[in-house]
Amino acid sequence: MTITLYNTLTRKKEAFEPLEPGVVRLYVCGPTVYSNAHVGHAMSSLVFDILRRYLEYRGYAVRHVMNYTDVDDKIILRAMHEERDPHELAEIYIREYDEHLRALNILPAHITPRVSQEMDEIVRTIQGLVDKGYAYPAGGDVYFRVQKDADYGRLSGRRLDDMQAGARIEVDERKEHPMDFALWKAAKEGEPSWGSPWGRGRPGWHIECSAMCLHHLGEQIDIHGGGNDLIFPHHENEIAQSESLTGQPFARYWVHNGMMQLSGEKMSKSLGNLVTIEDFLSKNEADVLRLMVLNSSYRSPLTFNDEVIEAASKGLERLRNGLRPAFPEAAGAPAETLKVLEEQARTTRAAFLAAMDDDFNSAGALGHLFDLVRAINTARDASATVAELEEAQAALRELTGVFGLRLEKLDGKADAAPFVDLLVQVRQQIRQEKLWALSDQIRDQLAELGVTLEDSKEGTTWRFSR
RNA sequence: GGCGACGUGGCCAAGUGGUAAGGCAAGGGUCUGCAAAACCCUGACCACGGGUUCGAAUCCCGUCGUCGCCUCCA
Incomplete structure (x- = not known):
C-alpha cells in the first residue's frame, strides 16, 4: 500500500x-x-x-x-x-x-x-x-x-x-x-x-x-x-x-x-x-479541537461553531467509552459475539489505513473507529471480560494514538482511584440493602467531585469525568 | 475583473461511475430501583437544469449560491 x-x-x-x-x-x-x-x-x-x-x-x-x-x-x-x-x-x-x-x-x-x-x-x-x-x-x-x-x-x-x-x-x-x-x-x-x-x-x-x-x-x-x-x-x-x-x-x-x-x-x-x-x-479539552480537525478533510474549510464543538466533545466521550473496562461481574461473552468483535478489530485496522493512505482521509478513518467502538460496546454489554475486550481495545487505543488523541484524562488523579474503588464497593452493599437514597447521594456527591458512577446489572463502573 | 475550491438527511461530514460511512441532535424501544452509559429501530429524490452512459452524488456543459486567493494572513 x-x-x-x-x-x-x-x-x-x-x-x-x-x-x-x-x-x-x-x-x-x-x-x-x-x-x-x-x-x-x-x-x-x-x-x-x-x-x-x-x-x-x-x-x-x-x-x-x-x-x-x-x-x-x-x-x-x-x-x-x-x-x-x-x-x-x-x-x-x-x-x-x-x-x-x-x-x-x-x-x-x-x-x-x-x-x-x-x-x-x-x-x-x-x-x-x-x-x-x-x-x-x-x-x-x-x-x-x-x-x-x-x-x-x-x-x-x-x-x-x-x-x-x-x-x-x-x-x-x-x-x-x-x-x-x-x-x-x-x-x-x-x-x-x-x-x-x-x-x-x-x-x-x-x-x-x-x-x-x-x-x-x-x-x-x-x-x-x-x-x-x-x-x-x-x-x-x-x-x-x-x-x-x-x-x-x-x-x-x-x-x-x-x-x-x-x-x-x-x-x-x-x-x-x-x-x-x-x-x-x-x-474545552485539547482533544476536542483535534477531533474537529479529524472529522473533516484537512483541505476543506473547517466549520467552527458551538454546535460543532459540542458534537466533537460528545464524539470524544464516545471514543473514550469504547476504552472503558469490562463490567466487574462480566462472565464472558458468547463465542459468536467475540468472533464479530475480533473481525471488526481487523477490518477497522485495514480500513483505517486505507482511508489515511488516501490523502489522509481522517474523517473516513474516524468513522471506522466509531464502528469499532460500537462492536466493543456490544461485546461489553454481552458480558465480555477484560481479556476478551483487550485486543479490540488495544487496536482502538493504538489508532486513536496515531491521531494524536490522548483520551485518558486521569493525569494526577490516579492516586485517588483506590479510594474511589473502596467507596464503590461499600456503596454496592448499600445498594444490595436497597438504601437508594443513600446510594444516590453518594453517586451525586461523587459526581460533583468529578467522579461519574454508572450502575448496571453487571456491577458499577466509574470514571473521572473531569 | 482574474485564478481556484465547494454546495450530501436538523447540524458537522466521508464517499469520485453500480442506487448513500460515521458523529451530534431528534423520536421510538431494550436494559435499569432511579440516573447515566450502552444497544436496537426510524429519517437523504446527494443545489438546480441539461448531457454522456446499460447505470452518476460521483464524468461533461450551463444556472444559482457560498467560500478562498489576487494586499498581511495558518
Missing part, C-alpha cells in the same frame, strides 16, 4: 515517494508572532501533526522543521505602539505558541528556526540570487526579478499578465516589474536592522523560508506545508527563490490546509472574528 497525497502543485493526488527512501523532509510555515494565536493557527499545526504522526506510524523517519517569523512589519508596528522591544514582543508570543503546541499534544518540530537567528543564511541566499541575475539591488532594497523566472505563477495557477490587471499593486519606481517582490528591505529609522552588502535592513517575508529550508533540510525537500492562504504569494515566491538559486525542484509535494470558518467567514485577525487558542482551551 502506498500513501497518496494531494499536491497543490499538480492539483491532483499523487503517490507519495520521498527523495530518500524512508525519510521525509517536512517544512511547515509557522506563525508570524505578533499577537495571540487563534484556533485557525492551531488547526494548521494539528493538520501537519496528524500528517507527521501518520507518516511516522507508517515507518517514515520525519525531519520536521517549523519556522517562526519573528522579524516582520506587524511585529515592528505593534512593538512601536506598545513602546517595547520587537524581539521581546516576538519572544513572548513564540513562548506562548510553544505552550499551545504542548497543550494541544502537537509533536514539536525537530528544528524551529527564527528569522532573527538565520540572518547570515538569508543574506547569503539573497546574494546568490543577485549573483545569478535573479535579483537586483535598488536603493538599499533588493528585489526578485519575476520576469526572469520562466514558470513564475505555476503553483498558484496565475500568469503575470492576469495578476497585473485587477491587482492593487503599489506602483514603485524602483521595481523593474510591478510583481517583483522584496528580498531585502532597507531599514527605516528606529527599526531593527542587520548589516548586509546592500546596507542595513531586514529580510522580506518570503526569503526566510527559502533560506531556512536550504539551511536545515537541504536543496530539495519532500513536503512543504501551510495554510492555503499562503499559496500566493508566499509559497509561489518561495519556489521562485529556491529554484532560481539551486536550479532544482524545491519541494516535491505542496500540502495546504483549508481555513477555519467562523460564522461563514475565514477566521482572521483583520476581520476580528477569532477565537484564541487560549480562549478555546480554557473551555
Whole structure:
C-alpha cells in the first residue's frame, strides 16, 4: 500500500515517494508572532501533526522543521505602539505558541528556526540570487526579478499578465516589474536592522523560508506545508527563490490546509472574528479541537461553531467509552459475539489505513473507529471480560494514538482511584440493602467531585469525568 | 475583473461511475430501583437544469449560491 497525497502543485493526488527512501523532509510555515494565536493557527499545526504522526506510524523517519517569523512589519508596528522591544514582543508570543503546541499534544518540530537567528543564511541566499541575475539591488532594497523566472505563477495557477490587471499593486519606481517582490528591505529609522552588502535592513517575508529550508533540510525537500492562504504569494515566491538559486525542484509535494470558518467567514485577525487558542482551551479539552480537525478533510474549510464543538466533545466521550473496562461481574461473552468483535478489530485496522493512505482521509478513518467502538460496546454489554475486550481495545487505543488523541484524562488523579474503588464497593452493599437514597447521594456527591458512577446489572463502573 | 475550491438527511461530514460511512441532535424501544452509559429501530429524490452512459452524488456543459486567493494572513 502506498500513501497518496494531494499536491497543490499538480492539483491532483499523487503517490507519495520521498527523495530518500524512508525519510521525509517536512517544512511547515509557522506563525508570524505578533499577537495571540487563534484556533485557525492551531488547526494548521494539528493538520501537519496528524500528517507527521501518520507518516511516522507508517515507518517514515520525519525531519520536521517549523519556522517562526519573528522579524516582520506587524511585529515592528505593534512593538512601536506598545513602546517595547520587537524581539521581546516576538519572544513572548513564540513562548506562548510553544505552550499551545504542548497543550494541544502537537509533536514539536525537530528544528524551529527564527528569522532573527538565520540572518547570515538569508543574506547569503539573497546574494546568490543577485549573483545569478535573479535579483537586483535598488536603493538599499533588493528585489526578485519575476520576469526572469520562466514558470513564475505555476503553483498558484496565475500568469503575470492576469495578476497585473485587477491587482492593487503599489506602483514603485524602483521595481523593474510591478510583481517583483522584496528580498531585502532597507531599514527605516528606529527599526531593527542587520548589516548586509546592500546596507542595513531586514529580510522580506518570503526569503526566510527559502533560506531556512536550504539551511536545515537541504536543496530539495519532500513536503512543504501551510495554510492555503499562503499559496500566493508566499509559497509561489518561495519556489521562485529556491529554484532560481539551486536550479532544482524545491519541494516535491505542496500540502495546504483549508481555513477555519467562523460564522461563514475565514477566521482572521483583520476581520476580528477569532477565537484564541487560549480562549478555546480554557473551555474545552485539547482533544476536542483535534477531533474537529479529524472529522473533516484537512483541505476543506473547517466549520467552527458551538454546535460543532459540542458534537466533537460528545464524539470524544464516545471514543473514550469504547476504552472503558469490562463490567466487574462480566462472565464472558458468547463465542459468536467475540468472533464479530475480533473481525471488526481487523477490518477497522485495514480500513483505517486505507482511508489515511488516501490523502489522509481522517474523517473516513474516524468513522471506522466509531464502528469499532460500537462492536466493543456490544461485546461489553454481552458480558465480555477484560481479556476478551483487550485486543479490540488495544487496536482502538493504538489508532486513536496515531491521531494524536490522548483520551485518558486521569493525569494526577490516579492516586485517588483506590479510594474511589473502596467507596464503590461499600456503596454496592448499600445498594444490595436497597438504601437508594443513600446510594444516590453518594453517586451525586461523587459526581460533583468529578467522579461519574454508572450502575448496571453487571456491577458499577466509574470514571473521572473531569 | 482574474485564478481556484465547494454546495450530501436538523447540524458537522466521508464517499469520485453500480442506487448513500460515521458523529451530534431528534423520536421510538431494550436494559435499569432511579440516573447515566450502552444497544436496537426510524429519517437523504446527494443545489438546480441539461448531457454522456446499460447505470452518476460521483464524468461533461450551463444556472444559482457560498467560500478562498489576487494586499498581511495558518
